[in-house]
Amino acid sequence: MYQNWIDLGLKKGITDLEVFAVRNKSLKLSVYQNKLDQHVQSDVESITIRGIYENKLSTVRFENLSDSNVDHLLDQLKANAKALTVVEPAIIFEGSESYPEVKDELFDFGSIPVIQKIDLLKNLEQKILANSSVTQVQSSIYQEVDTETTLVNSKGLHLSRHNTYAYAYAIGVFQKDDDIKTAYDIKLAKNFNEFDINQMAETTVTKGVAMLGGTSIRSGEYPVVFSNEMFADILEVFSSIFSGEAAYRNMTFLKDKVNQQIAGSDINLVDDPLHPDAHFKTGFDDEGVACSKRYIVENGVFKGFNHNLKTAAIFKEKPTGNGFRGGISTTNFFLEPQEKDFDTLISDIKDGVYITDMVGLHAGVKTVSGEFSLQASGFKIKNGKLDHPVKMIVVSGNFFEAINRVKGIGSDLKFGLSGVGSPSVYVESLMIGGGA
């Protein structure tokens, strides 16, 4: 089928074409009050075709796989390419010399009876409800995903990858007097047997109970420690500043800063498609370029932008295997951990804030300038130890400043579902907005 589409495109005068096909099968279950609340199953195949016409590249995405629709879209692809007013490097790739081998478990989650998955959620809900501070479990969710990806192009490249995983979590609602708090802990598994209900329930309850009774604190400048999950969130939103597209479009502060010191010398930011602790591993990007481990920032020095085929050609560099979803993104992007355990990390902080939750990252961050201002909650740090919970505060600062004022990096590297990882990070000081 894919080859037929390529042939049809070539016949229409499109110089080069690439078909990128993703078949996604998924099952999602949700339990509420010991009953199945939602059950969603799906099977969707979506196609992206990139084509070069008059030396310019355009893209069509579709789910209607009928020949007539493909014919119509290929005509549009031609018309759209023609209408582009600027010729930028347009490349359909003949392939890398070699591709790394991806060692990843392919577990057939479909082989586990659905009833067993529902029971898992019911048990998780019951175990969380057993805690007296829990008023209800908002929902308990399980999802399994099976993704097969195929890339075929007119340069003779043919690659494929297959990935399976599942995740589960339950959102507990905790209450003490007037104070309501929600907490959850997502567990991602490559094998169904990895789900440990007791542990998941315990983590959720510990998180929720600890946060109850939180108060705001006086506005001012405080030493701030971000939990590993929260600093990973910050890295994730700022990962776009390392994109070659952002550099080319004047959309990053880092333009012209390659090989310069942009962060403290203990900052090492790495993109590693095959990191053993990461949840997703890949040997090639969506343009067929082999992926490999690369330091983006090494000892505080900016080593270079992430590139896809286009921006690599523009900057006359090698593609870095970061061409994903038509743009540029990281694979498994993380801050390298150091030796300190958490207690040691916070031991010299007299009066500080430990942040374990942030809300509104899509709105409170300006990637171009590096500014962030985010609703947060967590704990006070007093005389080197965690103290009472705090909530309804705003933590504000500038990413580029913050990475130059890191006073400590923990050992607790953790990858999130998005592929971004971090240990806990202690920033010398940031502004906290709170009460009067």
Add this chain to the structure above:
Amino acid sequence: MLKKTEIQELLNEALLTGADFAEIFLEDTESSSIRVTSGDVTSIDRANVHGAGVRLIQGVDEVYGFTNHVSYESILGVVKNLRVSFSGELTKVKSLGEKKPYTDNIKKPMNSVSVEEKSVVLQSLSNQIKNYDARIVQAITMMLETEQNILVANSEGVYQDDKRTYTRVMLMAVAQENGVMQQAYEGPGRYMGFEIFDAVDMKSLADEVAKSAIMLLSAEDMTAQVMPVVLHNGFGGVIFHEACGHPLEATAVAKGLSPFVGKLGQKVGSDLVTAYDDGNVEGAWGRLSYDDEGKETQKNLLIENGVLKGYLIDYRNARKMNMDTTGSGRRQSYKFSPTSRMNSTYIAPGKDKFEDIIKDTKYGLFARKLGGGTVVPATGEFNFAVQEGYMIEDGKLTRPVRGAMLIGHGKDVLFKIDKVSDNLEFGQGMCGSLSGSIPVDVGQPTIRVSSMTVGGSGGKK
């Protein structure tokens, strides 16, 4: 697309094992995006979303399945997979009724105007932004067009199609000076085709965006404090959207996860607050003729003079809550089961004058343009970002400030609204929730909140 008789048969099949409600949702959507970067047309892409979603309900229990293979056999396969979840007595399927006409008054649909003609307009706006000031280093303009064709049929006889045409224009400027970079944007959207350029003064907006990015270069960082905040009209309505709109959705209310549960008829805000969610504002970004469950959209009164009057309710939650649906069942695409969502949500105009509100404020923040926000309905805690702000000192706008983040609690903030002006306007956004990302309007006249927690990185020693 399938024949009506085939859809009828599929619905019959769906109820065989005991489900008491079945629904089939067919979708074929075309969309286009044109992007202009510093005057050059740098990308034009096209996308198609195509598939079928099947929903079965027994009591309040629901199963949902979807596929991109739209044929009788393939949908029957989904139906058979789903119906094994239920067992019970047979509910009779009602015969499918007749389609009712939907509003289709689009003057310049997506495919009636060439990409070249659209590009020229976007290029001119991009150049206008770029040439506004030498400090503008990037000017991006985009046009996103969507034409969504849907058909929804259910076992209660609903058989309704609808065609939705959305067009949104994004204008963005990046300014740079002395190592400082700032960005500003506008994103007007309408339930329209290319005629959006006749309805909206894009040239003025392009100037505004450039001016705003330049202004931000010299703005001071906001200093964190608790203070009165004047929220400007239009996108300022995001405060009501986050603080009250989401917690009034049946998804939150039916589970008791909202500060507004059990408060119908009770005071939830100051006397000055009257608010609506309207599903059918002519030409509005958030409008629909029929919702994604085939129900005609309507204007829903939410709050009247501070008293809670209604929730936003979809079919399934109507069963849970024993209340009527409000035409609020929406979904991003066939890949989502529908649930209660907003359309065009706004605080109704009051009697105050904008100038008087500023004059009456001794010290405070004027949030002229708001960015996005978030709410956790269970706790009612919300936040939203200020894109462009000014300090108010002795009743006058003084210094520009940047990086302000406002936080608050849904059940408090409505009581703290102490001024509502008469200049209602809408702003457009994409709202993300359980059933995906959908176009919505937020709206309000300029209002004042007597006290809010404001965050920011300014005021360092």
